[in-house]
Amino acid sequence: TKWVYNFGAGVNDGNATLRNLLGGKGANLAEMASIDLPVPPGFTITTEVCTAYYDNNETYPADLQGQVETALARIEAAVGRKFGDKEKPLLVSVRSGARVSMPGMMDTVLNLGLNDVTVQGLAEGSGDPRFAWDSYRRFIQMYGSVVLNVDHHRFEEIIEQAKLDADVIEDTALTPEHWQQVVEGYKAMVAEEIGRPFPQDPQDQLWGAIGAVFGSWMNPRANVYRRLHDIPASWGTAVNVQAMVFGNMGEDCATGVCFTRDPSTGLNEFYGEYLVNAQGEDVVAGIRTPRPLSQAYAKPGEVSMEVALPEAYAELNKVRDVLEKHYKDMQDIEFTVQQNKLYMLQTRSGKRSAAASLRIAVEMAESGLIDKNTAIMRVNPASLDQLLHPTLDPKATPKLFARGLPASPGAACGAVVFSADEAEMRAQKGESVILVRIETSPEDIHGMHAARGILTTRGGMTSHAAVVARGMGRPCVAGAGSISVDYGAQTLSAAGVVIRAGDILTIDGATGEVFAGTVKMIEPQLSGEFGTLMGWADEVRRLKVRTNAETPLDADTARKFGAEGIGLCRTEHMFFDPARISAVRQMIMAKDEAGRRTALAKLLPFQRNDFVALFKIMEGLPVTIRLLDPPLHEFLPHGEAELAEVAQALGMDAAEIKARAEELSETNPMLGHRGCRLGVSYPEIYEMQARAIFEAAIEVAKTAKAPVPEIMIPLVGVKRELDITRAQIEKVAKEVFAETGKSVEYSIGTMIELPRAALTADAIAEAADFFSFGTNDLTQTVFGLSRDDAGKFLPHYVEQGILPKDPFVSIDVDGVGALVRIAAEKGRKTKPGIKLGICGEHGGDPASIAFCESVGLDYVSCSPYRVPVARLAAAQAAI
Ligand code: ADP
Numbered sequence: 001t002k003w004v005y006n007f008g009a010g011v012n013d014g015n016a017t018l019r020n021l022l023g024g025k026g027a028n029l030a031e032m033a034s035i036d037l038p039v040p041p042g043f044t045i046t047t048e049v050c051t052a053y054y055d056n057n058e059t060y061p062a063d064l065q066g067q068v069e070t071a072l073a074r075i076e077a078a079v080g081r082k083f084g085d086k087e088k089p090l091l092v093s094v095r096s097g098a099r100v101s102m103p104g105m106m107d108t109v110l111n112l113g114l115n116d117v118t119v120q121g122l123a124e125g126s127g128d129p130r131f132a133w134d135s136y137r138r139f140i141q142m143y144g145s146v147v148l149n150v151d152h153h154r155f156e157e158i159i160e161q162a163k164l165d166a167d168v169i170e171d172t173a174l175t176p177e178h179w180q181q182v183v184e185g186y187k188a189m190v191a192e193e194i195g196r197p198f199p200q201d202p203q204d205q206l207w208g209a210i211g212a213v214f215g216s217w218m219n220p221r222a223n224v225y226r227r228l229h230d231i232p233a234s235w236g237t238a239v240n241v242q243a244m245v246f247g248n249m250g251e252d253c254a255t256g257v258c259f260t261r262d263p264s265t266g267l268n269e270f271y272g273e274y275l276v277n278a279q280g281e282d283v284v285a286g287i288r289t290p291r292p293l294s295q296a297y298a299k300p301g302e303v304s305m306e307v308a309l310p311e312a313y314a315e316l317n318k319v320r321d322v323l324e325k326h327y328k329d330m331q332d333i334e335f336t337v338q339q340n341k342l343y344m345l346q347t348r349s350g351k352r353s354a355a356a357s358l359r360i361a362v363e364m365a366e367s368g369l370i371d372k373n374t375a376i377m378r379v380n381p382a383s384l385d386q387l388l389h390p391t392l393d394p395k396a397t398p399k400l401f402a403r404g405l406p407a408s409p410g411a412a413c414g415a416v417v418f419s420a421d422e423a424e425m426r427a428q429k430g431e432s433v434i435l436v437r438i439e440t441s442p443e444d445i446h447g448m449h450a451a452r453g454i455l456t457t458r459g460g461m462t463s464h465a466a467v468v469a470r471g472m473g474r475p476c477v478a479g480a481g482s483i484s485v486d487y488g489a490q491t492l493s494a495a496g497v498v499i500r501a502g503d504i505l506t507i508d509g510a511t512g513e514v515f516a517g518t519v520k521m522i523e524p525q526l527s528g529e530f531g532t533l534m535g536w537a538d539e540v541r542r543l544k545v546r547t548n549a550e551t552p553l554d555a556d557t558a559r560k561f562g563a564e565g566i567g568l569c570r571t572e573h574m575f576f577d578p579a580r581i582s583a584v585r586q587m588i589m590a591k592d593e594a595g596r597r598t599a600l601a602k603l604l605p606f607q608r609n610d611f612v613a614l615f616k617i618m619e620g621l622p623v624t625i626r627l628l629d630p631p632l633h634e635f636l637p638h639g640e641a642e643l644a645e646v647a648q649a650l651g652m653d654a655a656e657i658k659a660r661a662e663e664l665s666e667t668n669p670m671l672g673h674r675g676c677r678l679g680v681s682y683p684e685i686y687e688m689q690a691r692a693i694f695e696a697a698i699e700v701a702k703t704a705k706a707p708v709p710e711i712m713i714p715l716v717g718v719k720r721e722l723d724i725t726r727a728q729i730e731k732v733a734k735e736v737f738a739e740t741g742k743s744v745e746y747s748i749g750t751m752i753e754l755p756r757a758a759l760t761a762d763a764i765a766e767a768a769d770f771f772s773f774g775t776n777d778l779t780q781t782v783f784g785l786s787r788d789d790a791g792k793f794l795p796h797y798v799e800q801g802i803l804p805k806d807p808f809v810s811i812d813v814d815g816v817g818a819l820v821r822i823a824a825e826k827g828r829k830t831k832p833g834i835k836l837g838i839c840g841e842h843g844g845d846p847a848s849i850a851f852c853e854s855v856g857l858d859y860v861s862c863s864p865y866r867v868p869v870a871r872l873a874a875a876q877a878a879i
């Protein structure tokens with residue numbers, strides 16, 4: 001078996017496609033060398049050796065040693081130096097490198113091959129004893145800490161002492177003699193720590209380092225990282241052994257890291273940092289302050305590499321171009337300059353911010369480097385969310401007040417209010433407010449909507465506040481436990497600082513941070529590139545994208561983001577409005593149908609206006625309206641004070657209301673008297689809603705494009721339920737059309753959110769013009785778990801790998817997805833053209849959207865801020 005792959009100096013056994021075998025670093029070193037970039041020669045020991053090592057009781061394959069010797073001899077010949085030679089010693093670096101870069105793995109060891117004898121050769125050969133002794137002490141320090149596990153503090157103590165003794169502040173002020181003393185100190189300390197002398201034989205050093213790389217693959221840190229990132233242990237790591245080049249040989253030497261474009265803005269500028277006369281990770285280690293690579297980024301007084309080392313910089317700039325053209329992506333590069341000569345030590349595709357990723361993809365496609373589809377695939381749809389909200393100015397340095405969970409992205413700033421009603425009242429006056437609650441409930445929705453941001457002190461990432469805020473696109477910090485809220489005193493306080501109602505507060509929903517006062521913000525830039533990429537995505541996607549919206553504001557936002565209609569308008573959200581909740585309650589309290597009809601008549605104009613507003617905004621696009629869904633109990637007052645208030649408003653006895661509330665209360669409301677079951681029991685409710693829809697549609701059609709209402713019946717499990725409710729709606733349609741002498745097109749369909757509905761979809765399709773998969777409830781009913789209670793155990797299920805992901809976030813393809821497939825097939829069998837959509841939270845989740853594409857649904861519907869995410873994800877699914 002070939003265990004060892006050469007690279008550099010004209011022999012390249014590997015290339016970039018062999019990433020799995022050679023690891024990312026090794027594969028790209030070979031690739032760079034093969035396109036004639038200056039890569040110091042070396043070899044890669046494959047990931048298969050790592051696997052074999054662990055399969056065979058931590059022993060190496062028998063022929064490995066021979067292959068390593070041959071490869072090392074090749075390096076020796078190429079650079080004209082010999083490993084362990086006392087005049088011209090070869091020094092190497094030993095570098096780990098898995099398929100994906102992985103923290104927790106062994107750090108790189110540089111200058112391996114130095115010992116008490118070769119250090120003299122290096123000093124004489126280079127004529128620079130300071131460089132030689134500095135390199136030796138670096139080697140002992142790195143090898144000592146990463147291979148021999150000596151605490152790095154022990155090394156630092158010795159250097160500190162040497163600086164004290166020499167009475168200098170900077171490392172660079174130490175003389176060769178000082179460094180020699182440091183080396184003596186190091187060796188003595190290491191010998192004491194490990195109970196034997198520091199290894200002097202370069203072969204021992206080499207195999208010690210190789211063993212440490214393979215050993216680190218199974219260390220606890222690496223194991224944890226692998227588990228968190230789904231990286232199988234069987235992948236193994238590779239080991240790279242490479243001839244050293246030196247950035248620490250003087251003022252014409254340097255080392256640096258850079259990106260071929262600016263990784264935070266995406267600007268096509270050469271971005272990076274370098275240090276003169278330095279080695280390896282000095283740049284990132286923070287010992288000295290690195291300088292900018294290009295003059296474009298230099299502040300006054302800073303000497304860029306462009307100015308300090310113009311030849312090497314020009315060379316590097318050429319390499320930048322070659323690498324981008326070759327890899328067709330932005331690269332993250334590590335390099336070293338030895339006596340004005342440039343050497344490439346690493347390249348990989350560079351990590352970048354969401355904004356940069358967008359800009360780079362679009363600019364590369366526009367310049368012809370990549371095609372549009374590649375550009376579309378380059379941008380992570382989920383990251384778009386970050387671009388649609390204001391963010392805190394990175395230059396601002398406010399003092400932290402408290403910290404909670406980053407529940408919904410974006411930054412917001414406003415006056416503190418403690419109740420939803422007040423939030424709404426003040427927002428209507430044009431004020432920006434932050435709604436601060438211990439926790440939120442469905443009655444707070446209007447206030448959450450009115451607020452710029454939401455802060456809660458209790459609850460997690462799936463708490464009501466978090467879920468609703470994400471859905472609305474409101475920034476939210478949830479579960480900020482260090483804050484205590486006193487509703488009575490109208491204050492919130494943390495760590496001794498008290499903030500009162502009306503004071504200004506700033507929250508950052510992307511980080512979970514909370515600040516007192518105003519923090520400067522940057523408005524989102526739905527820049528040219530954003531529009532361009534979205535346009536390309538729209539050209540290739542097949543799935544339509546609609547939004548879940550019931551307020552004009554949301555509907556408007558969604559249309560700006562490109563929604564092609566409303567896929568779910570939840571009418572009950574309209575009932576919580578303070579102006580009408582009283583009529584809703586009166587309807588619930590009514591003793592008979594006549595009483596209910598009286599109350600419903602009060603609601604009718606409100607509801608009609610709601611629909612008029614939505615139809616106008618949607619300008620002829622389809623609008624799916626779900627008739628009342630939740631159990632009536634949800635609309636009743638909670639707590640004695642509210643109860644008394646309601647009793648007074650309705651002119652009823654508090655006791656009477658209490659009794660009715662008890663009557664309505666259910667053990668399992670999720671499985672209780674809700675959805676079409678309400679429509680069957682109280683036909684007058686759905687009749688009122690249907691009338692409001694038709695009257696609104698006719699009114700809007702007079703002056704604007706005729707709306708296309710799609711009336712949706714929730715929670716159907718039996719075809720007969722749909723027959724009955726459908727007949728009610730059709731009857732109302734006839735009445736309204738007769739009364740007005742006008743008519744509009746409409747359709748009637750159902751949610752598929754119960755397993756029985758999915759399994760009998762062929763029958764249900766006889767009575768339905770469309771299906772909309774309500775995958776939130778479908779997930780609850782398929783798993784037999786309630787979303788509100790699942791927070792207690794679902795996270796553990798995911799941690800233990802019982803479930804791959806939270807099924808409420810990403811659709812469970814095997815179970816819930818199977819039912820969706822069955823229902824789609826059966827529905828189409830009965831009605832070939834039946835319109836199919838999805839309106840659960842999953843409609844905005846890229847993985848779930850890919851599933852919807854595979855089933856061939858017609859559209860997905862998601863919250864407004866997810867619309868761009870869905871457009872891009874739908875395009876990716878179609879490519
Ligand atoms: P990491 O994966 O942590 O980036 P690397 O193996 O890339 O570790 O090594 C870190 C740094 O060490 C490199 O960026 C480079 O500066 C330096 N280095 C590694 N190998 C060599 C070498 N052969 N010659 C000079 N410097 C090297």
Ligand code: MG
Pocket residue numbers: 107108
């Ligand atoms: Mg490192």
Ligand code: MG
Pocket residue numbers: 334346
């Ligand atoms: Mg590196």
